[in-house]
Amino acid sequence: MTLSIEEVRKIAQLARIELTPEELARHAETMSAVLDYMNILNEVDTTGVEPTFQVTGLENVYRDDEVVECKLRDRLLKQMPEVEMEELVVPGVFD
Amino acid sequence: MNLNELTVTQAAEGLRKKEFTSVKLTEACLARINKRNKDINAFITVCDESAISEAKKADEMIARGEARPLTGIPFAVKDAICTADVRSTGSAKILDNYTPPYDATVIKKIRDQGGVLIGKNNCDAFGHGASNENSMYGPVRNPHDLTKVAGGSSGGSAAAVADNMCVYAIAEDTGGSIRYPASFCGVVGMRPSYGRNSRYGIMPMASSLDTVGPMTKTVEDMALVMECIAGSDPLDATTVPDAVPAYHTGIKNEELRMKNLRIGVPREYFEIEGMDEEVRTITDEKIERLKDLGCKIVDVSLPHTKYAIAVYYIIVPSEDSSNLARLDGIRYGVRNTEGRTLYDMYAKSRRFGFPEEVKRRILIGTYALSAGYYDAYYKKAQQVRTLIKKDFDEVFQKVDVLITPTSPFPPFAIGDKVSDPLAMYLADVMVGPAAVAGIPAISVPGGKTKTGLPIGVQIIGARMSEGTVMNIGYWLEKSK
Numbered sequence: 286m287t288l289s290i291e292e293v294r295k296i297a298q299l300a301r302i303e304l305t306p307e308e309l310a311r312h313a314e315t316m317s318a319v320l321d322y323m324n325i326l327n328e329v330d331t332t333g334v335e336p337t338f339q340v341t342g343l344e345n346v347y348r349d350d351e352v353v354e355c356k357l358r359d360r361l362l363k364q365m366p367e368v369e370m371e372e373l374v375v376p377g378v379f380d
Numbered sequence: 381m382n383l384n385e386l387t388v389t390q391a392a393e394g395l396r397k398k399e400f401t402s403v404k405l406t407e408a409c410l411a412r413i414n415k416r417n418k419d420i421n422a423f424i425t426v427c428d429e430s431a432i433s434e435a436k437k438a439d440e441m442i443a444r445g446e447a448r449p450l451t452g453i454p455f456a457v458k459d460a461i462c463t464a465d466v467r468s469t470g471s472a473k474i475l476d477n478y479t480p481p482y483d484a485t486v487i488k489k490i491r492d493q494g495g496v497l498i499g500k501n502n503c504d505a506f507g508h509g510a511s512n513e514n515s516m517y518g519p520v521r522n523p524h525d526l527t528k529v530a531g532g533s534s535g536g537s538a539a540a541v542a543d544n545m546c547v548y549a550i551a552e553d554t555g556g557s558i559r560y561p562a563s564f565c566g567v568v569g570m571r572p573s574y575g576r577n578s579r580y581g582i583m584p585m586a587s588s589l590d591t592v593g594p595m596t597k598t599v600e601d602m603a604l605v606m607e608c609i610a611g612s613d614p615l616d617a618t619t620v621p622d623a624v625p626a627y628h629t630g631i632k633n634e635e636l637r638m639k640n641l642r643i644g645v646p647r648e649y650f651e652i653e654g655m656d657e658e659v660r661t662i663t664d665e666k667i668e669r670l671k672d673l674g675c676k677i678v679d680v681s682l683p684h685t686k687y688a689i690a691v692y693y694i695i696v697p698s699e700d701s702s703n704l705a706r707l708d709g710i711r712y713g714v715r716n717t718e719g720r721t722l723y724d725m726y727a728k729s730r731r732f733g734f735p736e737e738v739k740r741r742i743l744i745g746t747y748a749l750s751a752g753y754y755d756a757y758y759k760k761a762q763q764v765r766t767l768i769k770k771d772f773d774e775v776f777q778k779v780d781v782l783i784t785p786t787s788p789f790p791p792f793a794i795g796d797k798v799s800d801p802l803a804m805y806l807a808d809v810m811v812g813p814a815a816v817a818g819i820p821a822i823s824v825p826g827g828k829t830k831t832g833l834p835i836g837v838q839i840i841g842a843r844m845s846e847g848t849v850m851n852i853g854y855w856l857e858k859s860k
Contacts (some may be wrong), residue, residue, distance in 0.1 A: 288747070293743065296743050296747050296750075297739075299741060299746050299750070300538075300701065300730075300742050300746040301705075301708065301723070301726040301727050301730055302727060302730045302734070302739055302742060302743070303724075303727035303728050303730070303731040304731070304739070309738075310741075311736075312739070312740060312743055313548060315740060316740065316743060316744055317748070317802050318801075318802050319693065319740075319744060319801065319802055319805070320744070320803055322690060322693075323690050323693070323694060323757065324478070325686070325687060325689050325690050326687060326691070326694075326760050326761065326764055328687075329684070329763075329764050329767065330686060330856050331760060331763035331764060331767070334763040334764075334766050335763070335765040335766055336759055336762030336763050336765070336766060337762055337763075337765045338586055338588060338737075338762060339618070340574050340575075340588075340769065340817065340818030340843070341574060341575040341618060341818070343575070343618065343620065343622055346611065346617040346618075348614055348617075352692055357481040357482065358480035361481055361712075363479075364478065364479065364481070364711070364712040364713075365711060365712060366645070366709065366710075366713070366714070366715035367715070372764075373710070373711060374565055375710055375722070375725075376636055376720075376721065376722045376725050377722065379803075
């Protein structure tokens, strides 16, 4: 397999996703199959080919830097999982 | 004929002539949803009450003589598109309780006209899938055969339109998510050129490929709805400034115009292994019909076609993994509080909030973008993307549009492909290349298999040529 279970565990940690041992094994297997398939791209000579990151050809799309009032404050607060005195509550960042 | 079976064009005319009210039309759609949704599972949220009050307002607009093309017409929206004050889950439990405070721009345009939002459609979570089996709210069943998939990712929207639970729907197509289910459910679906319609308010999947488009019962409806939702948007800097053409009057262009059209048949699409014979026959018949209309049929080649799926499934998970980083249980959505640390909160919220396929894509993307692999995967894919795009640019010097099947096979059984993600990815073989190149493509019903399952035919056009694409779709639809 291209990816070991240990490698998938590391990737999952970087991606902040908890996985069970069964899920780790299954993802190692299916991700390896997908990544192996990607090797087909090595058949293509891309020497000197520019990558296409976007297709519109638009460049430097500017807008005026104007202050606009956001009228969604209360509705945004309502979507938050935990709020205290109109502020978002999160677990401590440092132990 | 029941009111819910009307097309947009017919419904608009009936409302304008006061043959019925928007309330009656909306009630007919709600009744159909009530009867069929438990079997088909096309809707995650149904707007029973708000739809009726929106319909009443629309009736008042009509009475005041303020009717516009979509006033009073019930429409459904893919759940991965934000709708103000209506729950939008993206078909993932991490957003089970999420009610957006704003409308996506395309939805706002329709609601400003007095469109009636009837409900939110089930889909593969965040658009990840081709069979609508990756929803955390259960699979969508094909209205033509409940044992078959509806196609994905916009399966709920396709099934809702096909089963007359709404008059039309708005969905999203990153690599085939509108065209693929349109083909499986026997409706019309179009992916516009990237940048033609605003993506503001769409739950982002792969930002360099995502497009928003309608799903309708006819090509005429497609043109009508496109004309209402297209255009540049200051809230989406990737929208193009080009003026929106008069699509609706344009598609009825005289048949004479067809006589000068050159239709390309890309041979690589017809050499795909495992292509179903009935799909081939129906596509060939449609090519014959175009010939009858006076079109010139040209054999063409797009040599990099076979690399499109690999390119697509590197770019998409890469962009997915960064876009979905925002769903972490912090500011909105479902937060898991079982763990003690901040890390636990992220990792558990994402564990229970995402289905397996979403996790797989995030993992593949995280890997492909990580130090040491970026050049081998992401950059390489973007270089091959240039070659795929170049193939299309060159072929559109010789022909006006291309015709292909939408899917290599008819709708398959629920559960058939879920255990093999790669096989499911390869199902995108006909719809992926146009997405990678950012060009428009429409799927129109081509016919049915002997067992009565719909098969779609795809018309692909050059960038910004959705008018031509719809025009040809219109005549194809008429040439039964």
